[in-house]
Amino acid sequence: MNVVFKPDETFRDDFTFRNSPEAIRRFPLPFPEDRYMYSVNIEEHLPGPPGSVIEFPIDIDEHYVAECRERALVLAEEPRRFQALPHMMSSQWDCLELIMESLARDYPQHFALERRGSRWVWTNRPLQIHQTFTFGDPATLPQEPLEYITRQAQGDWVVMDQREGDLWCEAGMVTTQADWSLDFDMGMSFKEWHGPVPLAHEMGVFDRALKFLLNLRLNEPVRRLNWTMTIHPRLDTSPENYYKWGPDRATVTPQNAGNKAHLRVELQGLWRLPRSNAIVFSIRAYLISMQELVTVPKWARRVHRVLRDLHPALVDYKGLSRYRDAVVEYLAPFDDGAPTSPGTAPE
Amino acid sequence: MNHADTIVVRVVAIEQVTPQIKHFTLAPAAGGNFPAFSGGSHIIVVMRGVNRIHRNPYSLMSSPGQLETYEVSVRRMEQSRGGSHFMHDQVQVGNELEIAHPVNLFPLDKIARKHLLIAGGIGITPFMAQLADLRTAGVPYELHYATRSPEHCAFGGLLSEREPGRVQKYYDCTGELIDFEGLLSNQPLGTHVYVCGPAPMIEKVVATARERGWPDSHIHWEQFSAPPVGDAFDVYLARSSLKVHVVPDQSLLESIEAAGVEVPYLCRGGVCGFCRTKVVEVDGTLVHNDHFLSDEEKASGKTIMPCVSRARCSKLVLDL
Ligand code: FES
Numbered sequence: 138m139n140v141v142f143k144p145d146e147t148f149r150d151d152f153t154f155r156n157s158p159e160a161i162r163r164f165p166l167p168f169p170e171d172r173y174m175y176s177v178n179i180e181e182h183l184p185g186p187p188g189s190v191i192e193f194p195i196d197i198d199e200h201y202v203a204e205c206r207e208r209a210l211v212l213a214e215e216p217r218r219f220q221a222l223p224h225m226m227s228s229q230w231d232c233l234e235l236i237m238e239s240l241a242r243d244y245p246q247h248f249a250l251e252r253r254g255s256r257w258v259w260t261n262r263p264l265q266i267h268q269t270f271t272f273g274d275p276a277t278l279p280q281e282p283l284e285y286i287t288r289q290a291q292g293d294w295v296v297m298d299q300r301e302g303d304l305w306c307e308a309g310m311v312t313t314q315a316d317w318s319l320d321f322d323m324g325m326s327f328k329e330w331h332g333p334v335p336l337a338h339e340m341g342v343f344d345r346a347l348k349f350l351l352n353l354r355l356n357e358p359v360r361r362l363n364w365t366m367t368i369h370p371r372l373d374t375s376p377e378n379y380y381k382w383g384p385d386r387a388t389v390t391p392q393n394a395g396n397k398a399h400l401r402v403e404l405q406g407l408w409r410l411p412r413s414n415a416i417v418f419s420i421r422a423y424l425i426s427m428q429e430l431v432t433v434p435k436w437a438r439r440v441h442r443v444l445r446d447l448h449p450a451l452v453d454y455k456g457l458s459r460y461r462d463a464v465v466e467y468l469a470p471f472d473d474g475a476p477t478s479p480g481t482a483p484e
Numbered sequence: 485m486n487h488a489d490t491i492v493v494r495v496v497a498i499e500q501v502t503p504q505i506k507h508f509t510l511a512p513a514a515g516g517n518f519p520a521f522s523g524g525s526h527i528i529v530v531m532r533g534v535n536r537i538h539r540n541p542y543s544l545m546s547s548p549g550q551l552e553t554y555e556v557s558v559r560r561m562e563q564s565r566g567g568s569h570f571m572h573d574q575v576q577v578g579n580e581l582e583i584a585h586p587v588n589l590f591p592l593d594k595i596a597r598k599h600l601l602i603a604g605g606i607g608i609t610p611f612m613a614q615l616a617d618l619r620t621a622g623v624p625y626e627l628h629y630a631t632r633s634p635e636h637c638a639f640g641g642l643l644s645e646r647e648p649g650r651v652q653k654y655y656d657c658t659g660e661l662i663d664f665e666g667l668l669s670n671q672p673l674g675t676h677v678y679v680c681g682p683a684p685m686i687e688k689v690v691a692t693a694r695e696r697g698w699p700d701s702h703i704h705w706e707q708f709s710a711p712p713v714g715d716a717f718d719v720y721l722a723r724s725s726l727k728v729h730v731v732p733d734q735s736l737l738e739s740i741e742a743a744g745v746e747v748p749y750l751c752r753g754g755v756c757g758f759c760r761t762k763v764v765e766v767d768g769t770l771v772h773n774d775h776f777l778s779d780e781e782k783a784s785g786k787t788i789m790p791c792v793s794r795a796r797c798s799k800l801v802l803d804l
Contacts, residue, residue: 411586414591
């Protein structure tokens with residue numbers, strides 16, 4: 138796919154972010170059925186259909202340039218959105234290699250990587266970056282390797298060290314998150330980090346997920362989809378900035394929900410890293426307004442039913458209590474009760 | 485998990501390093517470099533023999549900083565059921581083999597203040613790659629390496645050269661023994677101990693460390709069991725409706741695979757727990773040879789690790 142970037146769109150203030158019709162059709166709807174229940178739903182991160190968000194291991198879309206600028210704005214205000222403990226340096230290089238290799242291989246029109254021994258030359262055309270550096274020597278890059286490369290990647294990136302039969306969140310770049318904080322979670326183990334999901338612990342899903350991840354293999358990444366909702370196309374809904382976005386949730390009405398309420402889907406990918414034996418967890422957020430969503434009739438019906446019938450504990454956990462009803466009311470006229478076809482394809 | 489995704493390798497050098505150990509240097513058959521890995525990783529080498537396939541785990545010994553080749557050492561097992569004999573007797577320079585991507589079940593702890601490595605015999609192999617990582621890590625470490633005699637001390641010369649003052653060698657023939665008590669009583673806080681070698685050595689190190697109050701999280705060991713030879717028996721795969729005969733020198737896992745049924749695995753050495761399989765019925769006793777199941781689990785007879793364990797019975801029924 139030839140991506141046409143929309144460098145000027147914004148995720149704050151005037152919120153000019155919009156999805157093109159093509160971006161709407163490739164939106165990763167996380168609901169294969171008309172009802173939703175929490176599950177870990179991990180699958181192998183295998184290439185999907187051409188044009189889909191899973192065609193390549195790391196997806197670049199029309200929002201790439203704008204999202205990188207948004208990240209830079211967040212970092213300028215809060216540099217601690219990037220953190221890495223000292224023993225995570227080898228995993229930082231692993232991540233840099235993973236991202237550079239994937240982008241250069243899958244988007245040769247936009248990125249190039251030339252490797253001559255440990256001397257690497259990286260070209261990022263959309264951001265107009267041309268960098269020669271020595272792989273393994275942090276002094277040859279303007280920032281630490283993980284910060285450097287994730288300033289040029291969409292989505293958040295968390296690196297977990299594996300030891301003592303657990304995973305420890307010990308490096309990351311987090312600026313586009315749904316109400317969690319790297320600063321708060323640094324150094325936590327997998328279970329502490331996933332502590333608050335209701336219903337999940339009782340189902341033992343985290344024990345199973347942890348066991349699965351501890352055995353994650355090189356070259357066999359996995360993925361899952363998660364979702365929530367966000368008011369306005371705001372990427373950075375961090376707890377630190379709750380005062381900026383929290384109040385928005387009380388402003389949603391059935392009349393403005395189409396424009397204000399956004400489904401926020403996270404494509405989460407997990408890779409074993411080769412040199413460090415760590416695991417990198419990428420959390421890529423895709424946003425779609427209700428107004429954009431209803432342009433696909435099947436999705437309008439499906440999302441209406443999912444939200445209407447959502448388990449109350451999940452409504453609460455996902456932070457939807459204040460405006461779920463308004464969104465359901467907005468969507469109701471688009472649901473004629475007709476059955477939806479299985480799967481998530483637009484039709 | 486299946487292993488469709490193997491890498492074809494060419495054997496580029498073979499060296500007899502001790503009377504029992506051969507060292508193999510492998511290069512990707514397609515050219516280029518191997519995938520990066522971390523010290524302590526192993527690969528599964530797939531050997532296609534005339535009428536059976538061996539898949540044995542071997543620790544990667546080459547430096548993780550050098551990816552043009554991978555190196556492994558293979559000890560000839562006296563009581564072998566094939567894999568090590570195949571490597572020793574059949575494999576020649578220029579031959580092709582297949583390997584799976586590296587897996588690390590014996591990694592160094594990245595926040596350790598000091599690493600204490602203890603090797604016995606062929607157990608030196610995972611440490612060779614770890615030492616390469618440690619030389620640049622800036623954390624203190626030392627290696628204690630016991631073998632039968634100087635003649636059996638694989639890579640002894642190389643180690644003394646690369647690790648001056650940090651390697652101590654012990655030879656059984658001159659009565660030198662590693663003083664585990666002394667060694668484990670005298671370490672700075674935050675030290676991690678790693679042991680790889682024969683079962684009695686591992687048991688001794690683990691027991692001594694625990695007695696001295698080492699937390700379990702600071703004690704690491706790796707021991708791949710080779711599947712021991714046993715009696716022949718029949719296994720019925722309930723879900724696939726198949727009957728498979730297991731001959732004395734073929735493992736249960738290999739026999740099942742030969743019948744076309746895939747069982748997930750990582751280590752093929754009784755360590756990782758991946759191949760764990762439910763036992764539906766057995767008219768004799770299970771012979772557990774793994775290091776994964778607890779004693780109670782072994783006694784209950786409800787599950788088996790087919791990569792190394794077998795049964796003394798006429799009929800075993802598995803949920804496969
Ligand atoms: S494959 Fe690892 S225990 Fe059997």
